[in-house]
Amino acid sequence: MKKFKLIAICLCCAVIFGGCVEKREEAKEMLSKSSEEDLHEMTTFAMDTVMQFSIYNENGEQLLTDAEQEIRRLERLFSVTMEGSEITKLNNQAGLGPVSLSEDTLKILNRGREIGDLTNYAFNITISPVVKAWGFTTDEEKHVPSQETLDSLLPLTNPKDLVINEGASTAELLKKGMAVDLGGIAKGYTSDAVTALLKEEGVTSGWFSLGGNVSVIGKKPDGEKWKVAIESPLDANDSVGILEVEDCAVITSGGYQRYFEENGKRYHHIINSNTGYPADKGLISVTIISKDGTKADGLSTALFVMGLDDATNLWRNSNDFEAVFVTADGKVIATEGAADFFTFDGTDNDFIYETIKR
Numbered sequence: 001m002k003k004f005k006l007i008a009i010c011l012c013c014a015v016i017f018g019g020c021v022e023k024r025e026e027a028k029e030m031l032s033k034s035s036e037e038d039l040h041e042m043t044t045f046a047m048d049t050v051m052q053f054s055i056y057n058e059n060g061e062q063l064l065t066d067a068e069q070e071i072r073r074l075e076r077l078f079s080v081t082m083e084g085s086e087i088t089k090l091n092n093q094a095g096l097g098p099v100s101l102s103e104d105t106l107k108i109l110n111r112g113r114e115i116g117d118l119t120n121y122a123f124n125i126t127i128s129p130v131v132k133a134w135g136f137t138t139d140e141e142k143h144v145p146s147q148e149t150l151d152s153l154l155p156l157t158n159p160k161d162l163v164i165n166e167g168a169s170t171a172e173l174l175k176k177g178m179a180v181d182l183g184g185i186a187k188g189y190t191s192d193a194v195t196a197l198l199k200e201e202g203v204t205s206g207w208f209s210l211g212g213n214v215s216v217i218g219k220k221p222d223g224e225k226w227k228v229a230i231e232s233p234l235d236a237n238d239s240v241g242i243l244e245v246e247d248c249a250v251i252t253s254g255g256y257q258r259y260f261e262e263n264g265k266r267y268h269h270i271i272n273s274n275t276g277y278p279a280d281k282g283l284i285s286v287t288i289i290s291k292d293g294t295k296a297d298g299l300s301t302a303l304f305v306m307g308l309d310d311a312t313n314l315w316r317n318s319n320d321f322e323a324v325f326v327t328a329d330g331k332v333i334a335t336e337g338a339a340d341f342f343t344f345d346g347t348d349n350d351f352i353y354e355t356i357k358r
């Protein structure tokens with residue numbers, strides 16, 4: 001089971017900030033009795049990961065049931081392992097013609113395509129044949145595939161060979177052996193859907209974590225921003241710092257959680273589709289903060305593949321996300337906008353803190 005890469009810190013900031021117990025007590029008192037009664041929590045397992053919810057609303061119990069149903073509905077569409085999912089149908093039909101798809105599946109494929117275009121295909125939703133060759137997303141044992149295998153599979157990972165026809169509500173993979181893998185974007189898309197559902201139903205305060213992908217709604221009931229810790233890639237019990245945020249998604253990708261070792265070398269699950277090998281551009285984690293959870297998820301994967309220089313250029317040309325990078329050479333680097341609400345705390349692991357300007 002996947003460990004949390006981000007820890008949403010609600011009322012337990014004393015764990016991180018040893019000196020703020022008093023402040024916490026004050027804040028706690030400020031919580032009106034009614035908001036404490038309105039707190040509803042849930043933990044569930046879906047999309048192959050643990051999901052946690054904590055929302056404030058008098059109908060919270062019902063709303064969490066609705067949220068869980070929405071997640072399972074999307075999982076049944078997007079799963080690559082569930083027989084009968086729309087993505088499985090699309091993949092089984094590769095090279096054989098178009099498949100009719102529901103609105104959500106067409107939408108997520110379009111979002112995947114759009115993030116691919118934006119990142120020069122560092123984000124590639126048709127990377128699946130190569131990801132599977134490494135034994136990721138299959139029951140097979142993970143292993144380094146031969147160069148011959150990679151050479152035969154890479155031509156099946158051209159995202160332009162995924163044809164989306166919105167008018168006809170269909171999509172088609174043009175070559176036999178192609179496959180779509182939404183692993184890099186599905187949780188972000190789901191977080192947007194769940195946020196929309198909860199907000200529509202009147203939730204104004206809460207947070208949830210889909211396997212470490214954190215979304216926060218509004219502020220805490222005491223009016224403070226939510227505190228979200230970015231896990232240290234070097235130590236799951238430590239963080240490199242805390243983000244204080246409201247109404248956004250905070251999503252991290254890294255090579256330090258899902259990986260295997262062969263002949264003393266570590267191989268992780270985020271693949272550079274130019275080489276077919278795990279991305280190796282000097283980053284060990286990328287955290288994206290954005291109101292658009294789908295984009296945050298796609299970009300966290302893409303910027304990890306691109307490396308710091310290209311990632312910085314993309315950020316400079318965008319205005320809808322901020323980022324915190326952790327580099328293999330021991331730096332924690334926040335974009336200018338992220339630095340405004342990020343408190344660095346990575347000295348335990350000897351990280352050095354820097355910021356990048358527009």
Ligand code: ADP
Nearest residue numbers: 122123124125127181183184253269270271301
């Ligand atoms: P996680 O799902 O572990 O939180 P990511 O969001 O970074 O991490 O997604 C990684 C998953 O995305 C992989 O398991 C794989 O299914 C898929 N993937 C791997 N490389 C790429 C890539 N270059 N573009 C798009 N998806 C990818």
Ligand code: MG
Nearest residue numbers: 184297298301
């Ligand atoms: Mg991602």
